[in-house]
Amino acid sequence: MNKFSWPCVLVAVASFAACNQTSGTTTAKTAVAHADDTVMSCTSNLPSRFAVNTSSDSIVASGNNSYEGMVKIPGGDFLMGAADKEGRTDEYPQHAVHVDGFYMDATEVTNAMFAQFVKATGYVTTAERKPDWEELKKQLPAGTPRPADSLLVAASLVFTPPAGAVQLNDVSQWWQWVKGADWKHPQGPGSSIKGKEHFPVVHVSWDDAMAYAIWAGKRLPTEAEWEWAARAGLTNKPFTWGTEPVEKGKPKANIWQGHFPDRNTATDGYARVAPVKSFAANAYGLYDIAGNVWEWCSDWYRSDSYTQSGTKKLINPAGPAASYDPEEPTVPKRVVRGGSFLCHASYCASYRVSARMKTSPDTGLEHTGFRCVKN
Template identity: 70%
Template sequence: MKRGVLLYIIFGSLYSCNSADPAVTVATEKKDTAVSCESNMPTRFGTVAADTSLTISDSISHEGMIWIAGNTFGMGAADQECRSDEYPQHTVTVAGFWMDATEVTNAQFRKFTAATGYITTAERKPDWEEIKKQLPAGTPKPADSLLVASSLVFTPPAYTVPLDDASQWWSWKKGADWKHPQGPGSDIKGKDNYPVVHISWYDAAAYAKWAGKRLPTEAEWEYAARGGLQNARYPWGAEEIETGKPKANTWQGSFPDKNTGWDHFKALAPVKSFTPNKYGLYDMAGNVWEWCSDWYDANWYASLKNSNTVNPAGPAQSNDPMEPTVPKKVVRGGSFMCNASYCKGYRVTTRMKTSPDTGLEHTGFRCVSSK
């Protein structure tokens, strides 16, 4: 979901999240609407970039990381449940790498900001000159009182709403950021071991650079999420998410108005709250979406179908046919908001795309290192 999802509402225009990607023809087209809710929304900061002045760590600590031995695997979907951009399955070889066992936590991110003085995207005042480049011509400038540092906060309605309008459960809140996840009056006291959220791709890349690490490629992320289980739909195997014991932090009940909390959490969960996959990685499904380094290209897999690609770094540029003027990066893994009726983002092959200036209450990251 892009950080500007509600700008059309703020500016008095209509915002609508289409119910499905028209290119999707697989069985779940009418059930899974999340791909469109990542699209058709203007970016807010168009040209904000990572802080290139940050100093890279001279030494890399592998504390809290897991070594993933390289291998060859089938990347992408092998069943009929998935979106069109998850096909075809193709052969990929990745070299060994270290990966954070958990999503980056509030405590870890605090050390980064304390050491560098870094200010996240959500904490910066938006630039109208950049915003209007992504809006329809003639869109009037909003009041200065609206052009303030803010972020999108999950605000579930008290009643059932159509699943084709994400504005029903996302709201701009002035002062919402990683330290104030639900806006002013909220904080992260006592939540050092929760994943940091309201993090844009630029924020995640800046942290990784400071730590001497990097963001995972999409291929590395999927290979790691599979935990050595080829063609399994989920990090734990084939068992459906609400069968047996809780396996990940997702949404149970009626999205977005009622979460039963069957998995013991109704919003974010502390890291390591669920059993790791066979590689020892936690929360590769659910909790928060995780940034990858790759640009998103809807046709990328098709271009690789007849070759064994070694350490793919993704396309050279973004290609989102639904929103071609807005560059997108890949996010993976799903979040606490994913439900089978709305978003099965917790599948290991699910690909979502989001503008790099985006940070929301369900978006975080983890890092990798080849050294």
Template identity: 60%
Template sequence: MVWIPAGEFRQGGDNAQAADDEYPKHNVKLDGFWIDVTEVTNAQFAEFVKATGYVTTAEKKPEWDEIQKQLPPGTPKPDESLFVAASLVFRPTPAQVSLDDNSQWWEWKEGANWRHPEGPGSDIKGKDTYPVVHVSWFDAQAYAKWAGKRLPTEAEWEYASRGGLDNNIYPWGNEPVNSGVPRANFWQGNFPSKNTVADKFYYSAPVKSFSPNGYGLYDMAGNVWEWCADLYHHDYYKDVRNGAVNPKGPSTSFDPAEPTASKRVMRGGSYLCNDSYCSGYRSARRMRSTEDSSFQHLGFRCVSDK
């Protein structure tokens, strides 16, 4: 871990790519905190599982009673065949498609989990230093508690990501993500059909494969999305427009796209991010998903107050 000194910054969108939920840009003051230099790796997560016998969300059969709570009233129960231990795995499309429907490149794959990131037949042998994926928010919380740490607040994460730079678009500054030497693991080419792999990685990369930011933190842009502690609310920044001190996020969740679902914040982008789609490697970019969600491009890192 590295120490992030107490300070003040402007949280929110920095350029024309910013989404509505990144505004208004506002002032935030934070106490100092420790943060993991890298995303939690397969080796670190395996140590946790060995010590505790923990079973991740993706390794358990979903319960309809729990899923139903996130859905609009009257939603019919899906076919029983879908209620299997599974997770969401990326599959490229054979040709360029509209980016309005992400079900075209995500597959609910039985047997996909942190040990088998691409589903049955895949494994993490030789990938100790890769970020653990297919972890839900609950899984990340459980690991953090075991490690004597916690998940970062959204404000802490963005402050750390900026690496001491004021109002810059990326953790490295303002130079466009597609120019010069690759500074992060992201999708080059036409998403989701053709990745030119200019950064040498089609999927996730070992942590520390790219240069760190000003605080010495790796992969604060790209590689895998990272869970934060906060609930997600589309209009939260409007509530703190006049400034905030050590904000912990909203008391309730609201995503206009799925108003009945309770969601948590994800930050940092992933190897699937591209300017045409999500530009998730921007320091201000906000993403969200339900607490029980797990994906092939989603992990986490921890923070500590002591």
């Protein structure tokens, strides 16, 4: 497939103008973020990339009721949302929330775990399916020409760092559509997950994550559950580990170090995805709740959901009834949380516990995975 060779791809990849200056850890960067709320976030404006009708209707629970690999998260009350001035507008205002106790996977779902699901069910992920042009064109401007059949193939977006410094307003310089990229081939057909059984599974859509959760007898966490678990009993702290800046001390999470997007010094030991449990767990025993890969939540995304929460404490909120993203109002989005190996303090500090992002549910990416919860 030619790089960004048709309009849908151009639209999709333009969304990755991501992380530029929308949040961070300095006053200057925060000022930029709040001065221009039209700046796109790390996962904004992603159209329905594959427009493949995947369904979990045929998936049945495996019957395994074990809590193996999970940690118990106590119930409690907290203020959800950003407590400082570092957040994006959709992280305000803080609002009171109560969540009941639950169990959560200690790690992101790994390749080995996902492989067991695929073997048992024969499930085919979104990224492995051929796009449906009739569905895809509904999300493109009227009159968009139909691409050649040779381009309507199963593919996914792979991070491809440029050789040198580039302008950050052209994300096509570091994201590339790769035919054959999927969970078994994270960088395309020449790559594999052999020897990476304990790495997080990636290139999974929300639909794929839901199918796995049903099979495993679990579910995806609500956004409130995810943030409560990430806070790990700490009150109004920006990070899952507390307040120490991510750049200080020993590596705390798998993020980007160096100059984005061309030079990753990999000070934390990893240039891309890291095996689970490569960094210390938080106080609740959760690994990689910050960085490594984005994690799907069950909630629909609304940019104004916090402003509509009111003053009454919310009890086990499950999110809005429908999605609304003013940057792309015709495309429904689900919430993703936690940041990824591409987050940098000066570019995309979404490893903060209150940081929110959103992605079309049929979209999988090289830096997106999930973990499950259970009542």
